[in-house]
Amino acid sequence: MNKKKLRESNLKEEKPKYGWYVKNLIIGFNIIGLLGLIAFIYGFLICDFFNIILLILGIAIMLVFLWPGIGMVMMHLLLLGRLSLVTKMNALDKIDNPQILDVGCGTGRTALSIAKELKNGGHLYGIDIYSKLAIPGNALERVQKNAQIEKVDNKTTFQYGSATEIPFENDKFDIVNASSVFHEVHDSNGQNIAMQEVYRVLKLGGYFYLSEWNRKSWQCIAFGGICCFAFKNKNHWENLLKINNFRDISYENRAGFGIFVAKK
Ligand SMILES: C[S@@+](CC[C@H](N)C(=O)[O-])C[C@H]1O[C@@H](n2cnc3c(N)ncnc32)[C@H](O)[C@@H]1O
Structure with missing residues (x-):
């Protein structure tokens, strides 16, 4: 068996390791x-x-x-295990060759599920500071390996980068996604800077998908108990989007996660 086939057959048996949050x-x-x-x-x-x-x-x-x-x-x-923290991205059907950025991609649980939806071209970039507090085993090598196992490594690129200093030029992306990341940028000023960064790298008319645990949902209270206080409610995120000039803001409650879609 040649090296390429051996590598492919090894990857076939491997399962992606996304890890448990916290x-x-x-x-x-x-x-x-x-x-x-x-x-x-x-x-x-x-x-x-x-x-x-x-x-x-x-x-x-x-x-x-x-x-x-x-x-x-x-x-x-x-x-x-059953849910990606973003609804089906309807925006994907409207854009040719979509360029997508996943901010705080971690081990790729959400990023790779989006990449799998890229059937007719497009590319997904992922950045993270790879904090091990959020997910033990969180690492650039881990998400790259997961992408190989999920067979989307040819349409994904991952690198180190912070939400508050996104390492890409202005107006590059059609879609930016951030799933369960912004609450980890702790103070409101940091979150504000991160939103400005998302706005900067989005093309005019581009879409921002923001998913956050909603502390007022029954699922957050049932599953999180007192830890719910670590999360914000819907108004907090909606206000941040508005003061950072996002428009056409829509909201969906999905199993306790609030999913916002907003346009630049
Ligand atoms: C709860 S995990 C979510 C990971 C991923 N988005 C998902 O859907 O599985 C939060 C992630 O945000 C990352 N993170 C925290 N602060 C960040 C920052 N300032 N910039 C980029 N990533 C950050 C952590 O390293 C971690 O990977």
Whole structure:
């Protein structure tokens, strides 16, 4: 077997590794939450004053840690494995040879699902700072390998780059996507700069797809518990889009994720 065929047959057997978001946090929350459960059971079984305190403490720890710990596991099992964080990009059908940028592509869960939709030309570029906090195993090499396994490496290019300093020229892209990334650019000023950067690299009439967990959705509360406070509501993102001159803003709630589509 020649080298090319050997490489192809190895890749055929491999599955892409997208990783779990905030895996270490999920493990930590579940361990602390289980300690809370043990305190609760102990306090429940042996009734005296000290154990009532233990019981209350156990309930508090379970609410804060075990709820989102189990919720985030369920979210991965029930939602993320089945769902790309962007609806079908209707904009793709309207543009010849679309040039797309995925900001904060990570290991490629969303980026590669978009690249697979590129049936008649076009190219997807992905940038990320490859933070391991968000996804353990997050790395440029990982997303490139995933692209090979998913057989879209000929229509994708990945590189290092920050949302607040996008390493491309003005007016380059027909579509920019950012799925579950902007909340990680922590302060509103950073998010504002990142939006200005998206606006800058979009062509006039280009589309910006922005997906963010909506903290007011029942799915965020059910799966995230107290962690929902780490996310913003719909108005926050809508205002940022408006003050950065995006127009024709539409919104869809998809399993707890708010998906905005806006035009430059
Ligand atoms: C929750 S993950 C989402 C990854 C990917 N968009 C997806 O749909 O699977 C968030 C990603 O945002 C990246 N990120 C965080 N801050 C960033 C920044 N300032 N610029 C670019 N990427 C960033 C992280 O490294 C991580 O890969």
